[in-house]
Amino acid sequence: MGNRCAVIGVGQTAYRTKRADVSLAGLVREAALRALEDAGLTFADIDSVVLGKAPDMFEGVATPELYLADALGAAGKPMMRVHTAGSVGGSTALVGTSQVQAGVHERVLVVAFEKQSESNATWALSTHSPFSASLVVGAGGYFAPYIRAYIRQSGAPGNIGMMVAVKDRINALRNPYAHLKIPNIDLAMVEESMMLWDPIRYLETCPSSDGAVAMVLGSERAAAAAAAATGRRPAWVHGAAMRSEPMGMAGRDSVDPRAGRDCAADVYRQAGVTEPRRQFAAAEVYVPFSWYEPMWLENLGFAEKGAGWKLTEAGATAFDGDIPWNPSGGVLSSNPIGASGMIRFAEAAQQVRGQAGEHQVAAAADGSRLALGHAYGGGSQFFAMWAVGANKP
Amino acid sequence: MTTQASSASQTSDERVLHVLEFPGGYTRSTGPVIGRFLTGLRSGRIYGVRTPDGKVLIPPTEYDPVTAAALGAADEDWVEVGPAGTVTSWTWVDEPRGDHPLDRPFAWALIRPDGADTALLHVVDSGSKAAMATGMRVHATWRAERTGSVKDIAAFAPGEGPAEVPVLAGEAELEPVSVVTLPHRLEYRLRGGTVWNHFIDGMAVGQIRGTRCAACGKVYVPPRGACPADGLPATEWVDLPDTGVLTTFAVNNVPAAGAPEVPFISGYVLLDGADIAMLVLVSDVPWQDVRIGMRVRAVWVPEAERTRSVKNLKWFAPSGEPDVPYERFEEYV
Numbered sequence: 001m002g003n004r005c006a007v008i009g010v011g012q013t014a015y016r017t018k019r020a021d022v023s024l025a026g027l028v029r030e031a032a033l034r035a036l037e038d039a040g041l042t043f044a045d046i047d048s049v050v051l052g053k054a055p056d057m058f059e060g061v062a063t064p065e066l067y068l069a070d071a072l073g074a075a076g077k078p079m080m081r082v083h084t085a086g087s088v089g090g091s092t093a094l095v096g097t098s099q100v101q102a103g104v105h106e107r108v109l110v111v112a113f114e115k116q117s118e119s120n121a122t123w124a125l126s127t128h129s130p131f132s133a134s135l136v137v138g139a140g141g142y143f144a145p146y147i148r149a150y151i152r153q154s155g156a157p158g159n160i161g162m163m164v165a166v167k168d169r170i171n172a173l174r175n176p177y178a179h180l181k182i183p184n185i186d187l188a189m190v191e192e193s194m195m196l197w198d199p200i201r202y203l204e205t206c207p208s209s210d211g212a213v214a215m216v217l218g219s220e221r222a223a224a225a226a227a228a229a230t231g232r233r234p235a236w237v238h239g240a241a242m243r244s245e246p247m248g249m250a251g252r253d254s255v256d257p258r259a260g261r262d263c264a265a266d267v268y269r270q271a272g273v274t275e276p277r278r279q280f281a282a283a284e285v286y287v288p289f290s291w292y293e294p295m296w297l298e299n300l301g302f303a304e305k306g307a308g309w310k311l312t313e314a315g316a317t318a319f320d321g322d323i324p325w326n327p328s329g330g331v332l333s334s335n336p337i338g339a340s341g342m343i344r345f346a347e348a349a350q351q352v353r354g355q356a357g358e359h360q361v362a363a364a365a366d367g368s369r370l371a372l373g374h375a376y377g378g379g380s381q382f383f384a385m386w387a388v389g390a391n392k393p
Numbered sequence: 394m395t396t397q398a399s400s401a402s403q404t405s406d407e408r409v410l411h412v413l414e415f416p417g418g419y420t421r422s423t424g425p426v427i428g429r430f431l432t433g434l435r436s437g438r439i440y441g442v443r444t445p446d447g448k449v450l451i452p453p454t455e456y457d458p459v460t461a462a463a464l465g466a467a468d469e470d471w472v473e474v475g476p477a478g479t480v481t482s483w484t485w486v487d488e489p490r491g492d493h494p495l496d497r498p499f500a501w502a503l504i505r506p507d508g509a510d511t512a513l514l515h516v517v518d519s520g521s522k523a524a525m526a527t528g529m530r531v532h533a534t535w536r537a538e539r540t541g542s543v544k545d546i547a548a549f550a551p552g553e554g555p556a557e558v559p560v561l562a563g564e565a566e567l568e569p570v571s572v573v574t575l576p577h578r579l580e581y582r583l584r585g586g587t588v589w590n591h592f593i594d595g596m597a598v599g600q601i602r603g604t605r606c607a608a609c610g611k612v613y614v615p616p617r618g619a620c621p622a623d624g625l626p627a628t629e630w631v632d633l634p635d636t637g638v639l640t641t642f643a644v645n646n647v648p649a650a651g652a653p654e655v656p657f658i659s660g661y662v663l664l665d666g667a668d669i670a671m672l673v674l675v676s677d678v679p680w681q682d683v684r685i686g687m688r689v690r691a692v693w694v695p696e697a698e699r700t701r702s703v704k705n706l707k708w709f710a711p712s713g714e715p716d717v718p719y720e721r722f723e724e725y726v
Binding site for chain 1: 411413415416419420421422423424425426427454455456457458459460461463571572575577583609611612613617621622640641642643644645646647649656659660661668669685719723724725726
């Protein structure tokens, strides 16, 4: 694993349908300044900047790292851009982590963002090359067949997705940054919402959000200094990994991708996790369509194959369950795509730092257990995950 | 099913026009600093922003490129510069293209307006290359109709020029510029390559062609030149039947440009003899009757209407054969 790495500052913007008051630069700046303030630092203290951004067609900015260097105080410093589709926020955090673990930098600012209001993600995701049939189906149309296959394989009852949608939206009511706040959300409301990409209903999908998130990652020395200056404890990275796999591969399991299983196995090996459900106190998992909770419960080893939906049905993943998933409200409640993965990582860190506010899971703050941050993207072919804890690994 | 050797000479190799254009264009929020600059241009005035160390930046940036400090928060940080200035460097364009700002030869130039410490990239309409020189004096010439864009300056012209700017009618009633719309159009002429060309030649005659990996024996359709699993060449051609099994699907109720009327079915069909399912449309069946495991057959456009296009294969429709048990194809979903 190399040198120890810790999250010493976290900053988020509120997630909204449209942030017309700020440019892209203003948006990332807001998150970056909050992360620096949380760490008790300024731009001058940062050694390296890593920027994450989902596909360029989303906002039509091909080289955001050039355009955003001023806003992120990157003059005279190494700066790079990461791009791994929807998982990019997680991958960006991991690139920053590896710079610290390698001993190259002491303090790294990692930032991810999306301003979905400036374009149309469904259009941007449907620009196929002329070498394949063009099906204008967007992300929902792409993932719906795999959800149908999961339901077929697991025999899950049809209401599991709706239960996830209700649970995550109720959690979002506790999160001041969350985009979707539906005070009286219940199963009936989800069930009555329009079927968009059968079997995905409108209220089982993520919103389109504007927003940004940033973290300051630090070495052991930087973490000690930040804790002394701010009184806030760091979140230590216990395990971190990325995996990918080809999208079109004969025998590929699109319902339960091997890259996801391998990525989790690597993180668990590093972190000493053999029983995820018991050893994690909370998990922030990339669930943009409700049914991805039971699917990822299996893929990430929280449940046996075909049994993920049983944990959801039993309430194990609820805020007061034994393994809360997405206490922040998750991607179903806030989805600035390029940022969504890093938000999961940042929320996991806030849980073990005891900084999650109204949506703090009590057991995550006592130091005895870890929190999981997870992101996936593309045709569920890119994965990024980390396990963080209050104690040094 | 028949097989044949790959042969590049059997295929034509036309380039394919591929256009990416977002309808309506991207809407970019300017933020207060860029918005103020663009609002100034609409008034026929060029504003720079002052940095803490006294430099005046044009075009203004939201943050100091040196210290990262936020700029332009106070009115006194804004400085009107120009409209005359000095050319600090330039290049000549002999043959303007269609999307260039002028239809006659012109210079792209870096122009430092009077009162500014940086230069703006713009156009000098000097008439001839001989009239251009680094250090020459130029002034902004304005469009009568201005929208809050850097193109509100039609061009820079040699000499000091008049100080007066034509007034924009009704400008006092306009809101400050906060959003700009940016059309993007990307136009590619792509070459398909040997594998794709042979595939599309098959589509032209209603034949679906795949390739088989020499190492693992998996049959890919649409074909691949190399196996995604082991990276080895997949050069053996396989003519596949146009029948298969629907492994899974979505019922799409979201209307989209280029898609059929809703509800439409997109799904994965595993052709008989293939090892990977193809993403296709399914039609000629009520959506309620579509099911996993359904046997399907391709529906082609009439022979007379076929072109060298994947669109020859319209969609798949039920073949009427009995359903296939899930266990027979579950590893190919």
